[in-house]
Amino acid sequence: MKNDKAQPKVCIGALVVAALVAGAHADTVTAVNQAERFLSLFSVVRFKNTACTGSSGDSGTCYAKHSCLLNGGSLEGTCAGGFGSCSKIGCGGTSRNNCTYIQSPGYPNTFSTAMTCTQTIMFNSDVCQLRLDVTEVDLAPPDNRGMCLEDVLTFSQDTKWSQVCGTTLNTHYYLDVDPDASTKVDFTFNIGAGSYPRKWKIKVSQICCDQLSMAPMGCGQYFTSTTGTIKAWNADGSNRVYLHGQNYATCLRKELDRCTITYTETMDDWFLPRCGDTLEFPFSFLDALNPAVGVTCIDNAGIRPVLQPATATLQGPQQIYFVTGDGGNDHFGVGQNSNLDLEFSQGAC
Known part of the structure; x- marks a missing residue:
């Protein structure tokens, strides 16, 4: 039966928790026995990279701390019984999971620093759309011709919008994606040097090709x-x-x-x-x-x-x-x- 709700894409993360190691009690113990004794003092904890609720109340993805930082995320509290960190994607970050929030540096505070911020959503070959639930996108406004000359948001897939800027609150949009062409979408924010106070927060959900909600x-x-x-x-x-x-x-x-x-x-x-x-x-x-x-x-x-x-x-x-x-x-x-x-x-x- 088809499921009409997008489900998180799941993978397995591993976190190794080390116990304190006692000194060997004899110099005559072989290297093999020393290794076996050392490994026996470790525990391997496995947990799924599923959605979690961060300390800010927003959804994130549960990762090992080093995986969160490696993917460009920010730490938003713990998950998986304290073994994982609730991770939210930042500039230069990548998420492979459903229900991902992309947001501006220091959100909900604004910033006025010139920069290029790319946030990437990876997806499987059975995904055909991304739904964007916009809490807010507040960038420098366009000129009177509707051209985004100072700030601009672009998407690496879909051609519905060649440029986005200005202020948009509390609405939604859909991006059509082609997994045969690429299994990722880059959200690229090119921010100018003006003093306009910028910030953004968008929830990105993946929709599979056979879902009724598509x-x-x-x-x-x-x-x-x-x-x-x-x-x-x-x-x-x-x-x-x-x-x-x-x-x-x-x-x-x-x-x-x-x-x-x-x-x-x-x-x-x-x-x-x-x-x-x-x-x-x-x-x-x-x-x-x-x-x-x-x-x-x-x-x-x-x-x-x-x-x-x-x-x-x-x-x-x-x-x-x-x-x-x-x-x-x-x-x-x-x-x-x-x-x-x-x-x-x-x-x-």
Whole structure:
């Protein structure tokens, strides 16, 4: 039977615990006997590298202390009855386990030091996706064209987002991975020399190719609930500028006994990107108080629609496509709402 929850990838760690060695009681004891007597005073403790709860309350992976440090992790308390250390991945670190937190140096404190920080997730050949549960990613904001000029986060697999910067809070994303091409994903944070206070914390979960919880391929966000908030990167930023270089779908599963869906903007006008970029819904539901039916972008003159919840018949799964490939557009001048941040609710039949 298929399991719809990602399970940790398990390996075995070994920690050797030494007892105090008494001196040999005769010079005539042979080297072999001395070795046998020495080894008999050791105990070998084996434990699985499974998820653990660190001293900060966050999840980590239980490793031997030296293995944690060798993989670039930080020690967050003990596990395995005190024989292991709860390890959290840091800059230059690598994790092979499910439910891994990647976070900035000194988190939750901020930092303003120029650096390149690469954090690597390794996975098995049966993994097809990584789910990113973002507590916060707070990097220097983009310019008005949505270009990340000072700080930038990139992913070594998947092309949904060519660059990430700005501020994003409390949401999730999916990366599609190809284990035939590579069984790792590098999260690379290139941090500039500016004084902006940076920090990040992301929980990374591995999803196997046959799991029911796997999102449809190409979906950057995937919702399996009757309500939720669709949110693009930097939707929580001070300038809320939508980013350049996005190409993905937001996917919503039709829930049981639900026949309508209502979308409501969180800001005072309806977000649409500049023409050259596009935001496309699966049906025409926008009325006269919203952008014209079929409109997927606005020109430089701008449209200032009045906020109205928009409801449509829900006949199956929904996909909202967001493509931002024109790096010359002024993303800031699209009304008060300059990024995708949209609430939805599925209504009963």
